[in-house]
Amino acid sequence: MKPLAYDLDYENWKEWMKEQNQPEFRARQVMDWLYIKRVVSFQEMTNLPKVLRQTLEETFHLKSLRIIARQVSQDGTVKFLFGLYDQHAIETVLMRHDYGISVCVTTQVGCRMGCTFCASTLVGLKRNLSSGEIVAQVLMAQKYLDQSDERVKSVVVMGSGEPFENYGPTMRFVRMINHPRGLNIGQRHITVSTSGVVPNIYRFADEDWQVRLAISLHAPNQELRSKLMPVSRKYPLADLMDACRYYLEKTGRRITFEYALIGGKNDQKENAHELGKLLQDMNCLVNLIPVNYVPERNYKRTLRSQIFDFKRILDSYHVNSTIRREHGHDIDAACGQLRAKYGQ
Numbered sequence: 001m002k003p004l005a006y007d008l009d010y011e012n013w014k015e016w017m018k019e020q021n022q023p024e025f026r027a028r029q030v031m032d033w034l035y036i037k038r039v040v041s042f043q044e045m046t047n048l049p050k051v052l053r054q055t056l057e058e059t060f061h062l063k064s065l066r067i068i069a070r071q072v073s074q075d076g077t078v079k080f081l082f083g084l085y086d087q088h089a090i091e092t093v094l095m096r097h098d099y100g101i102s103v104c105v106t107t108q109v110g111c112r113m114g115c116t117f118c119a120s121t122l123v124g125l126k127r128n129l130s131s132g133e134i135v136a137q138v139l140m141a142q143k144y145l146d147q148s149d150e151r152v153k154s155v156v157v158m159g160s161g162e163p164f165e166n167y168g169p170t171m172r173f174v175r176m177i178n179h180p181r182g183l184n185i186g187q188r189h190i191t192v193s194t195s196g197v198v199p200n201i202y203r204f205a206d207e208d209w210q211v212r213l214a215i216s217l218h219a220p221n222q223e224l225r226s227k228l229m230p231v232s233r234k235y236p237l238a239d240l241m242d243a244c245r246y247y248l249e250k251t252g253r254r255i256t257f258e259y260a261l262i263g264g265k266n267d268q269k270e271n272a273h274e275l276g277k278l279l280q281d282m283n284c285l286v287n288l289i290p291v292n293y294v295p296e297r298n299y300k301r302t303l304r305s306q307i308f309d310f311k312r313i314l315d316s317y318h319v320n321s322t323i324r325r326e327h328g329h330d331i332d333a334a335c336g337q338l339r340a341k342y343g344q
């Protein structure tokens with residue numbers, strides 16, 4: 001199996017060109033073809049010598065993802081199901097907001113975290129993705145947008161998988177899409193979300209960059225959280241909050257807490273009061289997400305009026321919150337649903 005060209009960063013290309021006795025500017029040319037012109041074969045890299053194109057073709061492969069399915073919602077959300085080289089499949093979602101287009105990427109095939117409201121974990125973890133396979137998802141979304149002359153503005157690492165269980169490749173991916181010779185997506189426009197793998201929250205806080213952190217919280221106390229999210233048994237809520245406070249102190253940046261409202265489970269008024277008390281001294285934003293219906297779990301959606309009540313209670317604790325606009329409600333929007341539908 002040849003290595004994937006997108007697994008190499010600019011420094012790697014410079015080294016590779018040196019090994020081939022090629023001048024350094026060839027690395028810039030390759031980056032340009034991959035990320036600016038977004039070609040799909042080495043033969044299209046016409047300013048490279050023919051013999052070099054041949055060597056590239058013999059050494060690397062470029063076609064990391066093939067489209068198995070694509071669903072387009074009435075609101076412009078696009079959900080891709082991509083096939084990988086080993087017959088596994090992953091989902092990537094493109095969403096349109098008033099502040100620009102974002103892409104939600106996947107970092108693992110499946111997931112072993114076992115969150116009870118999530119379809120991605122139903123078949124467990126199959127394997128980690130390489131940094132290049134994550135980069136290729138953004139590139140494929142950008143190629144789709146090229147047809148309408150639009151651009152990916154932001155990236156959220158919030159698709160299937162736990163990014164902090166695939167830490168190295170995910171961080172490398174972030175650096176690659178942020179690189180000026182890569183996709184040049186601003187650090188503040190990249191958000192990495194974790195279900196609460198505490199040791200890597202400390203590690204992430206110590207990274208020298210402006211990339212944002214989101215925490216999938218979904219419950220205001222340890223008992224309920226450990227029922228919804230098994231990760232909380234290994235990394236209890238109190239430890240998670242300590243790690244968040246360290247992050248806030250170290251970086252001075254706000255944390256986003258994701259809170260999926262599940263009818264009758266975590267959406268009651270007392271849950272909102274508890275959440276308000278938990279977060280009232282933190283520089284944070286709570287993202288309230290009406291949970292998508294997952295047939296396998298039989299979870300109910302929270303009434304719209306209850307969501308507003310929940311938000312009002314958080315307001316009373318001066319905890320900032322937003323109610324997430326739903327994307328792709330008419331397609332298989334919940335993460336893992338499209339993959340499950342195709343039996344992947």
Ligand code: SF4
Binds near residue numbers: 119162195216
């Ligand atoms: S919510 Fe995220 S961490 Fe939890 S099972 Fe789903 S993909 Fe894994």
